[in-house]
Amino acid sequence: MGKALIIGAGGVASVAAHKCCQNSxxxxxxxxxxxxxxxxxxxxKELDGGKTKVETAEVDANNTEMLVSLIKRVxxxxxxxxxxxxxxxxxxxxxxxxxxxxxxxxxxxxxxTAKFEYKWQWAYREKFKKAGITALLGSGFDPGVTxxxxxxxxxxxxxxxxxxxxxxxxxxxxxxxxxxxxxxEINIREVSANGSYFENGKFIExxxxxxxxxYDLPQIGPKDIYLLHHEEMESLALNIKGIKRIRFFMTFSQxxxxxxxxxxxxxxxxxxxxxxxxxxxxxxxxxxxxxPDPSSLGPRTKGKTNIGCIFTGKKDGQEKRYYVYNVCxxxxxxKEVGSQAISYxxxxxxxxxAAMVMTGKxxxxxxxxxxxxxxxxxxxxxxKFGLPWIEDFSPTLVD
Ligand code: NDP
Numbered sequence: 001m002g003k004a005l006i007i008g009a010g011g012v013a014s015v016a017a018h019k020c021c022q023n024s025x026x027x028x029x030x031x032x033x034x035x036x037x038x039x040x041x042x043x044x045k046e047l048d049g050g051k052t053k054v055e056t057a058e059v060d061a062n063n064t065e066m067l068v069s070l071i072k073r074v075x076x077x078x079x080x081x082x083x084x085x086x087x088x089x090x091x092x093x094x095x096x097x098x099x100x101x102x103x104x105x106x107x108x109x110x111x112x113t114a115k116f117e118y119k120w121q122w123a124y125r126e127k128f129k130k131a132g133i134t135a136l137l138g139s140g141f142d143p144g145v146t147x148x149x150x151x152x153x154x155x156x157x158x159x160x161x162x163x164x165x166x167x168x169x170x171x172x173x174x175x176x177x178x179x180x181x182x183x184x185e186i187n188i189r190e191v192s193a194n195g196s197y198f199e200n201g202k203f204i205e206x207x208x209x210x211x212x213x214x215y216d217l218p219q220i221g222p223k224d225i226y227l228l229h230h231e232e233m234e235s236l237a238l239n240i241k242g243i244k245r246i247r248f249f250m251t252f253s254q255x256x257x258x259x260x261x262x263x264x265x266x267x268x269x270x271x272x273x274x275x276x277x278x279x280x281x282x283x284x285x286x287x288x289x290x291x292p293d294p295s296s297l298g299p300r301t302k303g304k305t306n307i308g309c310i311f312t313g314k315k316d317g318q319e320k321r322y323y324v325y326n327v328c329x330x331x332x333x334x335k336e337v338g339s340q341a342i343s344y345x346x347x348x349x350x351x352x353x354a355a356m357v358m359t360g361k362x363x364x365x366x367x368x369x370x371x372x373x374x375x376x377x378x379x380x381x382x383x384k385f386g387l388p389w390i391e392d393f394s395p396t397l398v399d
Pocket of ligand 1: 007008009010011012013033034035036039059060061062082083084085087105106138139140141142143144181182183186294295342345346
């Protein structure tokens with residue numbers, strides 16, 4: 001039916017590419033383009049032989065001109081950005097110039113400031129609208145499926161949602177003393193930042209990891225969960241009418257937190273450049289280079305993830321609560337596509353988001369967050385492509 005250009009060839013891109021090939025009715029062709037072409041070629045080798053035609057290319061996604069000439073040559077229906085958040089704007093610029101639809105999984109972050117906000121990408125709204133192309137922002141799991149879950153709860157179960165608690169739990173064990181499940185640099189920037197939550201119309205900041213709760217997660221058991229700032233809260237606060245409070249919690253083991261504290265204390269998580277043997281380096285980038293590559297965790301990781309949203313609100317004047325979540329097994333994911341569950345739970349919705357835009361099921365020129373679209377076709381595809389969801393109409397609340 002159509003063609004997608006995937007930018008990036010890391011953990012998430014690998015799953016998304018596998019899933020595009022499983023959905024060859026929609027993705028008759030894909031091109032995987034990244035900084036290191038060898039990785040794209042290795043991925044192509046795994047994918048060749050199916051119905052989807054796979055090609056590869058080398059691109060520096062920081063360079064808009066290079067991206068424009070690649071898009072002009074490949075002529076995709078959609079660009080699926082699975083590189084790093086630093087490249088969001090250059091890729092959006094290239095999509096504008098070539099009038100190509102755009103999908104990503106993480107909001108823009110300037111490389112020299114650990115601050116992720118939608119304002120930079122929302123500034124493209126009018127330009128995308130005028131060009132008649134759609135930008136779908138945040139089509140991973142969180143952000144991504146959490147926004148789809150919110151739109152689904154709003155559409156089917158509530159007159160008014162009052163609170164949303166997003167709980168992201170990873171009970172996987174990779175056997176390393178310390179490793180991150182996705183890009184280490186992005187992951188450590190996220191967890192070492194101040195926490196925040198939305199309440200009564202404004203965001204309230206907290207010191208990093210200052211709020212800890214314990215929640216008993218289905219199929220995983222009781223876990224320590226910590227309040228973090230997370231990007232989907234910013235768009236959900238605007239798009240879920242009447243919302244009073246949104247919080248985001250993630251599990252961390254004491255071991256992970258101890259390692260992180262030591263690394264912070266010795267300055268290894270800093271993004272301030274330092275001089276080392278005559279050249280400038282950024283300590284966090286150096287740390288990322290010595291940590292295990294997240295894509296190497298697949299064969300070693302055992303256990304499950306559970307990510308979902310707990311809603312409270314009103315329906316027909318009655319108090320109502322609703323919990324919808326997905327449980328994913330690291331070993332099952334590895335058996336299917338050669339990746340652990342964190343890449344899997346992001347790569348599957350990335351493929352589905354691209355498919356929604358390519359098939360025209362989601363066609364709204366402009367720049368939109370995922371909860372602004374009809375959730376029903378996306379929810380159907382989640383089950384079909386490996387992320388079935390479970391509903392609970394009387395969940396325990398986080399507090
Ligand atoms: P990886 O580090 O495994 O992969 C990133 C890929 O991008 C690599 O192939 C890398 O190339 C490539 N890349 C980096 N810079 C450039 C550049 N300038 N030009 C071209 N290619 C480049 O990351 P992940 O796969 O773990 O994560 C991918 C994205 O998914 C990130 O933005 C992350 O924030 C997001 N994510 C979203 C989640 C969600 O639920 N919404 C959850 C997890 C991740 P090279 O191989 O040369 O390094």
